[in-house]
Amino acid sequence: MKTITLAHGNGGQENNELISKVFYKAFKNDILEKSEDAAVIHNGELAFSTDSFTVSPLFFPGSDIGKLAVCGTCNDLAMMGAKPKYLTCSVIIEEGFDFRSLEKIVRSMKKELEVNGAIVVSGDTKVVPRGSVDKIFINTTGIGEIQKKGISSNNITKKDVILVSRDIGAHGATIFASREGIDMSSSLQSDCASLYPQVKALIDADIKITALRDATRGGVAAVLNEWASQSNICVEVEEDKIPISDEVNGICELLGFEAMALANEGTFVLAIEKEDASKALEILKRTNETASIIGTVSDQYIGKVVLNSAWGTKRFLELPTGELLPRIC
Amino acid sequence: MCLSIPSKVTHIDEEHNVATIDTMGVERKASLDLIDEPVIVGDYVLIHIGFAMNKINEEDALASLEIYKEIIEKMEEEDRRQAILDDDNCQNRA
């Protein structure tokens, strides 16, 4: 490996290899190696996370880079059961970027902060010569107060059942359609949304949550593979239970994608103890009718994810690989 | 590479010989330059890399689907008969 390729940013296999061979190797510590969505620090009381946003185009059906920048980090905190409290906001702006667009983006960020009940307390602004970045890149870092301890992707067992909070792949499909100038005659839009309200509802109802993870780059396929590997389990998914909208299916048909590998920005995967699964589903359905129970945990093929079809065949669902969709988030 | 998909024609631009097609809610344009027969709105066509390759023969498609319905019915009928036979032969009957 001599130069970095676009595949290294895909959220899948190559991305993980880059992170472990370069970054984890240098920054070695226990907290980092847990590979959770957010780091749990300060005696399990706080969650801490960072994310950079380079999405192109900047504005797309259902969202924009500003909303994404707030959702992205706040969701990572929510996935550890933490209430987002304080964010930083660092921007790198290309010379010549349009003022109005910048204001629109910042307004969008403000709106989303209100949904999460969080505030921006620190930031940085850099302007670089034309061509050094593509219009604007944003980084947000967030701290949240953990409301429910112990949520971890390393603790999933056969007692758990796998759920997904809504139909999948909408963000990836929307970005691709926007980028390719594909006209959508229907209502396809990004699922970009803040997840803390749903997480709060689950915590308030005392649901036995084992793990949560939002399915960003690499999609649901990446999450399930990471869980299988981190918790040393086999995740078995019933293919016909996976909720996919017609519109996303259409894009996948057209472009040969698998919805499970497409990015989401407002969809999360849950591992919930069996006895609470239907209660959790009911709560999720209040926000999205399409929430579903999609699978179980077994020890059939440890470390792997198995897809069971409706006609009795099965195959492995692999970690996505290659350059699927550059600059998706 | 062989990604060719059935789509429905929703509009025809005769000047440029381009059809607007709908594929599961995605609307795109496809060139009709490779089609020799007349194409009208409502027709089903097979699309490949931006071109309509051929019209889908609706009669044949429906005939195939009809065959599938029949073999499923036949299978279910056989399953029912087998279930009754198994029941009749069941040793545990009082």
Next chain:
Amino acid sequence: MNNLELKDLYDGFRDPDTIKAYKKIIEEDAKKLTHPINIMEVCGGHTHTIMKYGIPQILPENINFIHGPGCPVCIMPKERIDHAYVLSMQEDVILVTLGDMIKVPGSNGSLQDARSKGADVRFIYSPLDCLKIADENKDKKIIFFAIGFETTTPMTAALIDTVIKQDIKNIFFHINHVTVPEVMRELIDSRDEHVDSYNHKIDAFLGPSHVSVISGSKIYEEFPRDYKIPVVVGGFEPVDVMQSISMIVKQFIENRCELEVEYKRLVSYDGNIKAQNLIAKYFEKINLFKWRGLGNVKDSGLKLRDEFAKYDAEVIYKDVLPIAEIEDHKLCICGDILRGMASPPECTIFGTACKPSTPIGSCMVSSEGACAAYYKYGNLL
């Protein structure tokens, strides 16, 4: 008469109950087979469907698949990828090609590598996208690296037609189109006659779906007639494949050897004549085209006719294009795999040195290649 809905054209041919019904029919019929049968699915799209839907898992043991070389990305010889690489590095060139092609490794790397070194390489979904790129970059030369079987050749021809009619001065072509019947013939003709077991012997062909839409089913007549090998032209959906296999098995138990069409909704005997004429207008067969792993296959390649030489990048850039013949990696057995003599897991570097993120052989590069399909879907077979 019922009305046909667009959804029917998808769901109807993927219906789980229909698949289960055909599973039963094939199971029953296969009991009457006098010997195991090996079906070669020629087209990469079929390999993909077969592996993705786990079809070998629901077929009886006496029906086997031999995966054919029907993946235009997979069979691209290293020499021609090197052409693409060199062309992309030329001054003022934008090299444009379809999909997976940019990942295929040549001697100096892939087009993707060329791009990370600064070459302007773009992948497009339709040859028509070249027109927009050419219009937006009037000072550049757009070279369309054209690949594909009969399915895709007419689209390149249509682009050439447009380029000529609109007198566009900055689009050129590097043609790598190949044809299917010739390679099917090569695979049977070169069968090792000393192998008398049923392994590695092609008993029937599952004919490609969309090549046949263009060329018509007439191109396969010679196989049942001269070689006594039945052909069923099937569609891409799992129900189509199951029905086609059922039709093949029935031919064997009823002692028939025929050309049949399962994909009736799209394939006719004559095919798309307009497309065929367009192909004939701009292209002619070249005597030898080297398929990666298979070597030279007689009459299987196409080139631009001489009168269109001014659009032919191979002619224009003749002086810089490398001509050295390049051998495949020592451990790569793609050739055997493409001939149906070996299966991917038998390759010593399958899944280790050679995987989708670091492909060494061509069968791993394209998502339709046999090795890529096995890597992705095949571990549970």
